[in-house]
Amino acid sequence: MSAIGTTTEQPTAQHSRGFGIYVAFAPWILFAFLGQHSTLLVGALVAFAAAVVIALPSVRAGRPKALEVGAVVAFAGFSVVAIVADHATTVFMARYARGIAAGLLALIAFTSLMLTPFTEQYARESVPRKYWSSPRFKQINRRLTLMWGCVFLLMIPSHIAAGLIDTRPANLIFNWAIPVGLIVLAAKRTEAAGEDSGHSLRPSG
Numbered sequence: 675m676s677a678i679g680t681t682t683e684q685p686t687a688q689h690s691r692g693f694g695i696y697v698a699f700a701p702w703i704l705f706a707f708l709g710q711h712s713t714l715l716v717g718a719l720v721a722f723a724a725a726v727v728i729a730l731p732s733v734r735a736g737r738p739k740a741l742e743v744g745a746v747v748a749f750a751g752f753s754v755v756a757i758v759a760d761h762a763t764t765v766f767m768a769r770y771a772r773g774i775a776a777g778l779l780a781l782i783a784f785t786s787l788m789l790t791p792f793t794e795q796y797a798r799e800s801v802p803r804k805y806w807s808s809p810r811f812k813q814i815n816r817r818l819t820l821m822w823g824c825v826f827l828l829m830i831p832s833h834i835a836a837g838l839i840d841t842r843p844a845n846l847i848f849n850w851a852i853p854v855g856l857i858v859l860a861a862k863r864t865e866a867a868g869e870d871s872g873h874s875l876r877p878s879g
Contacts, residue, residue, distance in 0.1 A: 695796045698741045701725040701749060702779065706772050706849070714768040718752035725749050740792045744782040748775065769840065772849055773833035776826050783823030791819035793864075818864055825860045829853045 701721040708717035729742035752775075755767055767774070786792040794815035798806055805811050829852070836848035 694799060695741070695793065697728055698739065698745070698796075700728065701745045702775055705749065705752070705775060709768060709771050710845070710849070713756075714764055714771060715753065715756035717771075718749050718756050722746065722749035722753050737795070739795045740782055740786040740790070741795075744778065748778045769837040770834060772853075773830050773837065776829040776833055776853070780823050780826035780830070783819055783826060787816060787819055787823075791815040793818040793822065814867060818867060821863060822860055825856050828856055 701724040704724055705717045705721035708720055710717075725742065725745035725748075729738065729746050732739050732742060752767075752771065756764060759767065783792060786795075794806075794812070797811070797815055801811065832848045832852040836844050839848070
C-alpha cells in the first residue's frame with residue numbers, strides 16, 4: 675500500500691511492497707484495542723509513544739509524513755483529554771474514541787491532498803526521484819489518498835453505531851468486522867492500482 679515500488683532504477687508494477695504505511699497505522703490499531711480492553715488513558719499513552727517512535731526517523735531525516743505526525747498530535751490530544759477531563763467526558767470519549775480517531779484519519783488524508791497526498795510520501799521511498807513530478811505518479815497517489823480518506827469516513831458511522839448500541843456483538847461487528855473489511859478492501863484496491871499503473875511509469879523502449 676505504500677508505493678509504486680521498484681527493484682531497479684525504473685519503477686515496476688510492485689506498487690505496495692513497502693510496509694511503511696502499514697506501520698504508520700499501528701498506533702491507531704493499538705489505541706482501538708487498548709481503549710477497549712484497558713482505559714482511554716492507557717490506550718492514548720501507548721498509542722502516543724508508538725506514534726513518536728514511528729514518526730521519529732522521517733522527522734530526523736527532514737521528511738515528516740502527514741500520517742505519522744498526525745498520529746503524534748492526535749494521541750497527544752487524546753492523552754490530555756483523558757488526564758484532565760471529568761468522568762462523564764472520559765466515559766463518552768472512551769465509547770466514541772474510535773469514531774473520533776477515524777474522523778481524524780479522514781481529516782489527515784483529505785488535508786494532505788492540499789499539499790502532498792499522504793500515500794505519495796510513502797511512494798517516494800520506492801520510486802526514483804525523477805518520477806515524483808510525473809502527472810501519472812501524482813494522479814495515482816491523489817486517487818489513492820482520496821480513496822483512503824473515504825474509507826476512513828465510512829468507518830465513522832460504524833464506530834458510532836457500536837458506541838450507541840454498546841453490546842459485545844455490536845462491538846465485534848461495528849468496531850472491528852466492518853472497519854477491518856473496509857481497510858482490507860482498500861488495501862487490495864491499492865495493490866491493484868499499483869499493478870495497473872506500474873507499466874505506465876516505466877519508460878518504453
